[in-house]
Amino acid sequence: MLNPLLVRLHVAASASAITLIATFLASSGITELTGGAGDIRVLRHGVVLGLPLLVACLATAGLTGRHLAGDSRSAIVRRKQRRLQVAAAVGVLVLVPCALILNHLAAGPTTSRAFTALEVTEFLFGTVNLSLLVANFRDGRRMTRHRRPAQVAERAGRTP
Numbered sequence: 323m324l325n326p327l328l329v330r331l332h333v334a335a336s337a338s339a340i341t342l343i344a345t346f347l348a349s350s351g352i353t354e355l356t357g358g359a360g361d362i363r364v365l366r367h368g369v370v371l372g373l374p375l376l377v378a379c380l381a382t383a384g385l386t387g388r389h390l391a392g393d394s395r396s397a398i399v400r401r402k403q404r405r406l407q408v409a410a411a412v413g414v415l416v417l418v419p420c421a422l423i424l425n426h427l428a429a430g431p432t433t434s435r436a437f438t439a440l441e442v443t444e445f446l447f448g449t450v451n452l453s454l455l456v457a458n459f460r461d462g463r464r465m466t467r468h469r470r471p472a473q474v475a476e477r478a479g480r481t482p
């Protein structure tokens with residue numbers, strides 16, 4: 323039987339992960355284009371502080387997703403699992419190191435070639451990860467599409 327609380331946790335963790343990555347990307351882009359060295363320093367520190375939250379959201383999405391999938395080996399479940407594995411690998415191998423090094427380098431001049439190269443790398447791989455998570459979200463909604471009209475009717479029936 324499906325656990326509605328688990329589904330809610332899965333969606334909340336997934337949506338939070340997407341919101342966090344989108345916020346990191348947007349604030350990095352805006353700060354780089356319009357901010358000064360001080361703003362960039364604050365942003366880099368903020369990204370490092372936000373990383374554990376993002377990792378926790380992704381881990382929760384993965385664990386709850388695996389639980390919801392149960393024994394299913396359907397194509398859509400395997401696709402979601404593969405995407406999450408790629409996103410996790412990109413996070414561990416590229417995004418976390420970039421965030422830590424950038425935070426360290428932000429103490430010095432933020433116009434060096436190395437700093438810019440790392441920022442561009444982080445932006446590109448961050449966009450890849452955001453796309454993977456959005457694709458998983460879309461597939462998740464597709465998986466539950468058939469149940470939604472019944473859920474809406476059920477909730478409407480319960481309203482006083």
Ligand code: HEM
Nearest residue numbers: 336383384387388390391402403406458459462463465466
């Ligand atoms: C961060 C990556 C993921 C995102 C963004 C995501 C997103 C979603 C969303 C939005 C739903 C729809 C919930 C609803 O409409 O009530 C869903 C459902 C589901 N997801 Fe994920 N998901 C992710 C990872 C995974 C993984 C790794 C698995 C399996 C290994 C998985 C398995 C499922 C299953 C089985 C459902 C259907 C639950 C049901 O029948 O109510 N998800 N997911």
